[in-house]
Amino acid sequence: MRKHGTEIVAVALLFASAVAATQFVKKSAAQESKPAPTVDSRDSKAQERRKQELSKFMREKLEASSDVLEGLATEDFKLIASGAKRMQRLSAAEKWQVSNDASYRQFSNQFRRIMEQLETKANEKKLEGAALTWIEGTMTCIECHKWVRNTIIAEK
Template sequence: MNKFTLTSSRIFAIAMLSVVATHPLNAADPEEESKVKEFMQVKLSSSHDVLEGLVEEDFYKILGEAKRMLAMSHASEWYVMKTPKYKEYSTEFRDHLQELIGAAKDKNLDIAARSYSQLTVTCAKCHKHVREEQ
């Protein structure tokens, strides 16, 4: 992957994640909303670290942060909605993470970058769905 592609991917990912991070999921009460927002900030931080790992070709970092996000996707804070579409996006998110984990283990930058890109698109689509349903 050339430097321009990684730079373009980085700009796209940061822009998408910034939009997602500024639209917290509205929980039932302020305390719950705060917990969900904090949880999503941790996910955003891990996602940024994956991107950093991609740019630096640091497969250990990519692997660790992808595993962290996968574990987060099974936490109770993850389940902010029970619609079929939300479930579909969650499954898609996990599938992209599994592919990213495999690519990191194989030290395959091209597949890791593609998986990360698909992962961020899934995040944006899911957050849009949540906003539309609320």
């Protein structure tokens, strides 16, 4: 009975984080549709290109997340492990380091550590442990984004 309880909570949390991620995407799409103030058209073009590259790079996390979720749902431990590995690689890339702020670095380190744990749980074939670690991971997505919205984007 208790075991079932944690499963239900885990599923509910996974669902909640999926909803939160979707809202974040919608919100950033809305922000993008605002016309950017143009000072010099060449500068803003380069800036726009960088923004799009960053966006593409950041969206890779969504693909990796859906691999992890699929892996959890179908008990495919290889898929969970490869999604976790991909997120470790993304978080170590230069493009990821959009801020030198201590908080951002802390979120990044936390995220990478959780993705390492997730890979370990998947390799040990521990489904519930992997599910709970994934929930922790999605909380970090949400917390880091919240920080980014309130500091980096607000400064732009």
